[in-house]
Amino acid sequence: MTATLEQLAAAPRDDQAQLWLVRAGSTAEVTALAQTSRWHQHVDGPGGFGVLLVWDGAAPAFEQVADLARVLIGQGMYYLGAWGAGSSRVEYAVDVTDVTMQIDASDGPDAAIVMTTAFGPVPLDLALFELWALAPRDEGKADGPARVVVVLGGAEGLANAVIDRAADGDSAAGA
Numbered sequence: 001m002t003a004t005l006e007q008l009a010a011a012p013r014d015d016q017a018q019l020w021l022v023r024a025g026s027t028a029e030v031t032a033l034a035q036t037s038r039w040h041q042h043v044d045g046p047g048g049f050g051v052l053l054v055w056d057g058a059a060p061a062f063e064q065v066a067d068l069a070r071v072l073i074g075q076g077m078y079y080l081g082a083w084g085a086g087s088s089r090v091e092y093a094v095d096v097t098d099v100t101m102q103i104d105a106s107d108g109p110d111a112a113i114v115m116t117t118a119f120g121p122v123p124l125d126l127a128l129f130e131l132w133a134l135a136p137r138d139e140g141k142a143d144g145p146a147r148v149v150v151v152l153g154g155a156e157g158l159a160n161a162v163i164d165r166a167a168d169g170d171s172a173a174g175a
Helices: 027-033 037-044 062-074 087-104 124-134 156-167
Strands: 004-008 018-024 049-054 077-083 115-118 146-152
Touching (some): 004 037, 004 156, 018 027, 018 037, 018 156, 027 062, 037 146, 062 087, 077 087, 077 124, 124 146
Parallel strands (some): 049 146, 077 115
Antiparallel strands (some): 004 018
8 A cells, every 4th residue: 555645625714724634554654655745745835734643453663653753743743643542652652752853953841842642542533623623732833734634554444434524514623
C-alpha cells in the first residue's frame, strides 16, 4: 500500500480549515508522503497543522512513531491525537521526540511544544471533534488550516467512518 492524501468535504469554518484523510499501510509510508510536494502544497505549506493518527490492532512501534514525529514536527505539526490500542505509548513517543528535538535545537524551556492527546477507548467521533473543532496548540506554534486524519494499516472500516463523519455535514464537529 502506498499512502494517499485525500481532501474531505467538511463543515465550513471561518478560518478556512480543511480536513484531509491519509490512508497508509505504515508510519513509514506517511513519513514518505509528508516529504512530497503534494503534502507541502496542501498540508504544511499553508502553516501549522493538526494530526489524528488512528489504527486498528497493535499500535505502531516507538521508533516508527518517533521517525514520523520528527518529520511532522519539523514541518509545523502543532497537535497530535492518538486513537487506537496503545494510544498512550504513541503519544509518549511523540512527546519524547518533541522534547528531544527542542533540546537538540537548544530552544530551552520556553520552546513551543506539540500538544498531544491519547484517546484510549474514547469513541472515534470525539477524537475527530477534537481534531476539527479544538486541536489545542501551545502558544508559539503556528496555526494553519490543515487537519489530517491518518488511518494506518489498511483499516478501511476506520477510513470509511472518517469519510462518513465528514459527509454528515457537521464534519467531525461532534454533534
